[in-house]
Amino acid sequence: QKEVEQNSGPLSVPEGAIASLNCTYSDRGSQSFFWYRQYSGKSPELIMFIYSNGDKEDGRFTAQLNKASQYVSLLIRDSQPSDSATYLCAAGGSQGNLIFGKGTKLSVKP
């Protein structure tokens, strides 16, 4: 059973701090990894994707991938209350599908 594991949280950080979200995956064959943000009652929104080991930065977001450890993370710098949402980690599956974790709920306190 191919799985993606995330800490469900909630993760609470003060405004302006760095939020660190982590996930691990079981399928060593996965080559692509995605982070989606989902506000309550809304659909997932793609915010980052990463295919190679190392870091990838986009604005306040940095995705990190370590294939040897089967570990993916998302850092959010200068966290804002508007970043409060559930963050879903997903790994690319063999059928062109995505395998999602359960999500980590992030709360940014003003």
Add this chain to the structure above:
Amino acid sequence: DAGVTQSPTHLIKTRGQHVTLRCSPISGHKSVSWYQQVLGQGPQFIFQYYEKEERGRGNFPDRFSARQFPNYSSELNVNALLLGDSALYLCASSPGTATNEKLFFGSGTQLSVL
């Protein structure tokens, strides 16, 4: 350009009934996937269609079926509804079926089975 559109947005059914959910992908995208998201869980893969053919199927019973039309829109059908089918049903589109494709989700159909 319009994003992924889904209809209806909300639906209430009773056990044993069937339901049809509809999805139109982003213009130019040929692949449509369906996911089920139960409250508090991540989306679970149901089907992927590309060029009107099923390219992938998740671990769902045969009560779930889907099809894709020549204009790349898609329908998801669920027969003999159970209480456990209550969930947010998400449609996602992508240009193709590669394993590194980025999926873009519609706003979903919230199905409640009573």
